[in-house]
Amino acid sequence: MAKKTSFHVVWLRNDLRSYDNAALYNAAAAAHAEPESAVIALFIATPETWQQHHMAPLKQDFIRRRVAQMQKELNDQNIALLALEAGNYEDCMNIFRQLTDAGMIALYGQTEYELREQHRDKIISQQLQDAGVTVNWYDRLCIMPPGSILTQNGDTYKVFTPFKRNWLARLHEQEVRCFPKAKSTMLFNVHDLAGHLSFPAMIDGDDSSVKWPVAEQQVLEIMREFCQQHVADYNNDRDFPAVKGTSGLSAYLACGVLSAHQCVNRLQMEARPALEQEKSGASVWLSELIWREFYKHILVAYPALIKHKPFQADTAAIRWRNNKKLFEAWCEGKTGYPIVDAAMRQLNQTGWMHNRLRMITASFLVKDLQIDWRWGEQYFMSKLIDGEFAANNGGWQWAASTGTDAAPYFRIFNPVTQSERFDPQGKFIRQFMPELAQSDNKEIHWPHKKSTPSNYWPAIVDHNEARKITLALFTEVKKSDE
Ligand SMILES: Cc1cc2nc3c(=O)[nH]c(=O)nc-3n(C[C@H](O)[C@H](O)[C@H](O)COP(=O)(O)OP(=O)(O)OC[C@H]3O[C@@H](n4cnc5c(N)ncnc54)[C@H](O)[C@@H]3O)c2cc1C
Structure with a gap:
């Protein structure tokens, strides 16, 4: 035999x-x-x-x-x-x-x-x-594995900035090492396993994601090009959704087509002097990769998060209004707030959304519509090509003021001023909302001033009113804590 x-x-x-x-x-x-x-x-x-x-x-x-x-x-x-x-x-x-x-x-x-x-x-x-x-x-999964960055008392950091400081100090102590490509001397014939396995071969994809290349060399090239040519401008460009100012690597990092080690290794190779300056594009990009690790550390230290519990326990008692019609309008990009609607169209049409817009749309759902952040978290997950539990949960809890963020809950994004600031000429809005293409650079952020254009929908809430209601919801649970 x-x-x-x-x-x-x-x-x-x-x-x-x-x-x-x-x-x-x-x-x-x-x-x-x-x-x-x-x-x-x-x-x-x-x-x-x-x-x-x-x-x-x-x-x-x-x-x-x-x-x-x-x-x-x-x-x-x-x-x-x-x-x-x-x-x-x-x-x-x-x-x-x-x-x-x-x-x-x-x-x-x-x-x-x-x-x-x-x-x-x-x-x-x-x-x-x-x-x-x-x-x-x-x-x-992380350069610094969960549990390896702790406070002097051996606790998990609950706030990002000191975590980052400690993370960077550790980076200075060690080289980021990448494993070379593995090579085997003998190719195993998997058909020999046919008699042993009762499970069928994996079904092919339906090619709905073809806009995202999957060849490893191509992905490495996108990362290299970003580190060589674009990272220096990252600090200036990254908040403007009409500009291609971010790496676009999240889907690859989420599935591990690319590792954080490879990104940091390349960043050190291409931009080591810039990494010494705190506000340089390279340092700010590195910060984002540290955010990625921060949320994973938090997830491991607080497993209740995976059971959909808020990080700040008192916020579990918030009486969200959870109006289904308003939620649907948000999902479909029919809120009457152009920046929110354009962002939701970007998500629904492409499976990806710019980070600034994730913050704006998440804030809008929670703080303008008073809808439970978990509804939005799930909706994002069901649409995002880079959907990843730790980052998505961290981002949603950040926006909802139920998470690790140091900023107080009463800082509420105004979607119109955010739009004016980060899409000043309405370029991004125009890209996804052809019905507003003729609006001038001012009215495109708030087209309801004279009267709502016939091909657009009225605003579903008044931001100033909504803000007051949200503050009351938070005050209620924060007061009952005392
Ligand atoms: C409500 C909300 C939900 C989010 N959901 C996800 C998600 O499911 N998956 C996901 O990867 N990111 C998520 N993010 C973080 C961020 O929006 C995306 O990582 C980023 O937009 C991806 O674009 P990029 O690759 O061009 O990022 P770049 O700006 O080039 O950043 C480089 C990498 O750093 C990581 N990163 C950047 N920002 C963050 C952040 N705030 N938190 C954690 N990691 C970060 C990502 O891996 C990203 O690819 C979410 C943010 C918010 C506010």
Whole structure:
């Protein structure tokens, strides 16, 4: 009887890349050291669980396209990628049982921080170890892993600025290291597993996300070009949605097509002197990558967040008005506030929204319409190509004044003055609202002054009135605290 080939399995989840992939690199190194052993990458599509997480169809398509592309890329590295279709996380254990029977000797993967995922990985680790399979997890989602940046008393930072200071001090102490591309000497024929596996091959994407390239080299080139040519202007341009002033890398960072290590490594290569100046474009961009890590640290330290609890416990008692009609108008971009409506169209049409607009639309939903921030959080998740729990939850709680933000709840964005400030000529509004294209640069921010144009809708709320109601809702819960 032919000797069974043993194999190491790399379970790809939020690290859909071949460069700087600790799990792939270590698995290939281990396989190389053992004669007659191979490395296989594995991806398991879990549409049922994705749906429970409200993952946008566009993001699902993006992941499927990236995995299909990665199959080709890894093939050139002599690594077969087995992409399977399962329903949910419960099926994953069955897949691993079948793989163990077929000759799997070790599992490698990158840590995930969400509660359900942690629970899933714990059970799988235990069962595999009981079956004699070695399990290796790599905590590489952040440059500074959660729990590694703490106050002097050993607590989690609850405010960003001191967290950032500590994070930067740690960066100065160490080099940001990226793993080289993994290469295997022996390509495993995944068809040999056919008799062992009862799960079908992953279904292809529907190509709804084709505007987002998925080839790894292309993504690395976008990142390099941003660091070489645009990052210097980031501090000036990043708040203006009509300008291409941000990197546009969020979808890649969210799915791990790109790692934060790669971004910072490149930033140091291209702009090291600028990183010494606090207000330079490079430093401000680095700050955004630190925000990304801050929210992940917060999520791990406060698991109640994943159960939809507000960070500031007293705000759980706010009596949101939750008017469904107003919510629908917001979702559809029919609020009568042009900057809000244009932003929601950007989200609905492209699956992405500029950061300044995420702040404006989130603030509008919560503080002008008095709708529970969790409604908006879920809606964003169901549309965003870069939808990612920690950043989305952090952003929503920031906007709702229920989160870690140091700014007081009574600072409420005025959507019209935000529009005048960050889209002064109405260029962004015009791009998404052709019905307002003829408005002049002043009236485009508030077209209701004389009378609402016939092809636009009236404002659904009065901002000044809404502000008063919101302040009262907050005062009620803050007072009852005392
Ligand atoms: C209400 C709200 C919801 C949000 N939801 C998400 C989300 O689901 N997924 C997501 O990746 N970002 C989210 N953000 C943060 C931010 O809006 C996006 O990361 C950014 O717009 C992506 O564009 P970019 O890649 O060009 O960013 P750049 O400005 O080039 O920033 C570089 C990277 O830093 C990270 N980043 C930037 N700003 C933030 C931030 N405020 N918080 C955390 N990470 C940040 C992202 O990974 C981003 O790709 C949200 C912000 C708000 C206010």
